[in-house]
Amino acid sequence: MTVELIERLDRAGAFAPTRRFDDLDRFHVPFDQLFGDTDTEARLRNLVTTHRRVAVCAQSGEGKSSVISSVVGPLALDPTSGVLPIRIPVGSAPDATVTTTEGFLRHLLGAVLCWSDQNELSRRQGRAIAKLKAELQERQETCRGGLTLPLWFISPDIAREVSRTVRPFETYSDHLACVRRVVEVVGSWGRHVVFVLDDADGWLRSAERDRTELAAAFFSGPFHALVREMGGGLVIALHDDYLDMEDVRRACEHLDGRIELPRLDRVAVDGLRRILERRVSEVVGTDVRLTEVMESTAIARLAEGYRSGLNLRAALRVAATALEHGQRNSAPTITDGLMELALAQELR
Secondary structure, rough: OOHHHHHHHHHHOOOOOOOOOOHHHHHOOOHHHHHHHOOOHHHHHHHHHOOOOEEEOOOOOOHHHHHHHHHHHHHOOOOOOOEEEEEEOOOOOOOOHHOOOOHHHHHHHHHHHHOHHHHHHHHHHHHHHHHHHHHHHHHHHHHHOOOOHHHHHHHHHHHHHHHHHHHOOOOHHHHHHHHHHHHHHHHHHOOOEEEOOOOOOHHOOOOOOOOOHHHHHHHOOHHHHHOOOOOEHHHHHHHHHHHHHHHHOOOOOOOOOEEEEEEEEHHHHHHHHHHHHHHHHHOOOOOOEEEHOOOOHHHHHHHHHHHOOOOOOHHHHHHHHHHHHHHOOOOOOEEEEHHHHHHHHHHO
């Protein structure tokens, strides 16, 4: 049975290092559980629900997006939270969008209008919208959140009023006034807007070119306007290296809080076991224990690799590679040897 289970997990990409943003909460094991404290997810939830502006900081691949998705997404489905998150993607936006305040405001309003004009969406994408509505209903029933789904469907009256508010404008002041009006409209319906920028941490690590100047321009211009002038709450993912930049440090002085994600070194074996076990149970749909498919020595070897410098994303990639080797060799379990082979491939 274990050989078939390994094949099933490999086909499903159980240990895949990247997931759709809206699926991250399904696979996330809270840092608060791993460390037995309330310093990460619980603190972020408190800051968001009290309408603060907060940065979630860590190196690449250490779980910033997962933490944000697992905390902020479900709040949109909770009628008692008083929060309406609006995700504003910036990582792949054109440079002019994130280096000029007017361009960013136009981009932000476009993201708002994208999901608020339901009549236009229904005309153009009726079948897709019906599918998304069904998925949204499933998320409400399971208390799973989602920030890239059209969460305006939860409150169509808000959507209608917002879509009447957002219009094309010519000047910076008009764009700014419109964003403020959106915040006020949502507030009049008992919800507080929280702008979510979960992908703002990748500019320094672009494989294409050094984008340090782009990051500096964003934090010295649009980010200042977002924090100081637009109203609403804010959650932004920050790469630790950003904090070495003077423009970013000055901008962060206007935030209400900063959450530093811990590395798992102190709890590496148990932490990685629980993370991988969550992946197994989500894919298989039962409470299968990880040790049924991966030997304890293999988990320990993966933890050793993590403590030697791998990030969480890389550790998952190594586990996925070991699973692939196990499937190809019809192995009954993932052994220490298979994990060592996967680590060697990762590090070469």
